[in-house]
Amino acid sequence: MATENICAVEKRGRVYLITLTGEGEHRLNSALLSAIRAAVAAVRAFPGGASALVLAAEGKFFSNGGDLAWARAGTAPADRQLAYRAALRGLVADLLALPMPTVAAVTGHAAGAGCALALAHDAVVMRASRGFLYMSEVDAGIKIDFVGEVLRQKVPDAVARRDLVMIGDKMTAAEAVRRGIVDAAVDGGVEDVVAAAVAMAEELAGRGWDGENLANIRKATWPVLWSWSKVKDYGGEAPARPRL
Template sequence: MATGNLCAVERRGRVHVITLTGAGEHRLGPALFSAIRSAVAAVRASPGGGAGALVLAAEGKFFCNGYDLAWARAGPAPADRLSAMRAAFRALVADVLALPMPTVAAVTGHAAGSGCALALAHDTVVMRASRGFLYMSEVDAGIKIADFVGELIRQKVPDAAARRDLVMKGEKMTAAEASRRGIVDAAVDGGVEDVVAAAVAVAEDLAARGWDGEAVAEMRKATWPALWSMVKDYGGAAPERARL
C-alpha cells in the first residue's frame, strides 16, 4: 500500500482503491486536490497500464463534503480562491474521465456539492444505505454551479425532476431514493468496509471483462462529449503544477 497524508492507494486483485483517509469531511482544497490527482496519476502509471479498474472511497462519516470554503474565505480574495478550486476540480474530473479503466465510486458517507459531483463523475456509483446523502448544497450555500458541474449533473442524473430536486431544491437524497431515481447503481447495507467491498466486487467484475483501457476512456469521452469538451484542457498537467 502506498500512502500519503490525505490518500491511500492500494491494489486488491485487479482493482486499484484510492481511499480518502481520516475522520474529517474530506473537503476539496489545495492539498486534497493534489493528493487525489497524484493518486489517479499513480494508478494510471501502474504496471499493466489500463488493466484493471478503479474504486474511489473514503474513511469516516463523509465521502466528500465539497469545496474547502473555509480555505477560500481565509484569503484576501475569496472569489479568486473559489475560482481556483473550480479550475482544480475541472482538472480532476478530466483526469477521471480520461482514466483508461472502468471507475466506481464507493459513496461511504455524505457526498455534498462538488463531492456529490465527484461521485457522479465515475462510471458506476455504489452508496451506503444506512448513512449518508447525495446533496448538491450550492443552492443553500448561495454558490453558483460551474458550467461543467451543471453538464455533469445533466448527463448523470437521467430524470429531469430528479435533477430539479437535487440542484434547485437542495434535496438530500438517501441511497434508497437515489437508487430508485436512477442516480446511483446500488444501495449497500452495512458499514464503510461493506460498501467498499461491494464496490471492489463491481470493479473486479468490470476488470475481468478484459476491455482495452484506452478504448474505455475514448468511449467515455464520446458518450459525454459536451462534458469532456468543458474539462479536457485542464486535465493531464502534473498535479504539483496544478496546486492552488
C-alpha cells in the same frame, strides 16, 4: 502507498483502491484535489493488465463539497477559487480519460462538489444505512457552474435533477437507486460498501476491455463534460457549449 497523507492507494486483486483518509469532511480544496489527482496518475502509471479503480473515504463523509472556508481565506481568495475550480475540472478530466472502469464507493454523505465527484465515475455504490446525496448550493446561496454540468450529464432524468439541484433534496441510497442515479445501495458499514464497490470493479476489470478505447468511449458519450473539463479557467463564466 500514501499521497501527502491525505489519500492512500492499495491494490485488491485487479482493483486499485484510493481512500480519502481521516475522519474529517473531506472537503475539496487544492491540496485534496491535487492529492487525488496524484493518486489517479500513479494508478494510471502502474504496469499490468486489465484493472479498475475505486474511490472511497473513511469516516462519516465521502466528501462534504468544496472547502469554502479555505477558498475564502488568505490574501487572494479569488485566486484560490480559480485554482479550486481548475483542479476539480482536472480531476474529472482524469477520470474521463482513465483507461480503466471507475467506481465510486459513497461511504457517507456526498454533498455539492462531492456529489458531483461521485457521479463522475462510471458506477456508484452507496451506503444504505447512512449518508445522502445532496446538492447544497441552492440552500447555501452558492453559484454552480461546472458542478452543474456534471449533474446535467450524469443525472439524465429532469425531475431527479431538479429535485437535487433546485430543491436541494437529500437523497438516501434507496431513493437514489430508485431514480437511477446510483447503481447499488449496500447494507452495513464503510468496509461493506468498499467491498461491494471493489467486487463491482473486479467484475468490470474481468471484462478485459481495451482501456484506451474505454476512455475514448467515455469522451464520446459525454462530449460536453469532456470539453468543459479540459478548458482553461474561465473566471467563473461558463464556456460556450460545443456543437454536437
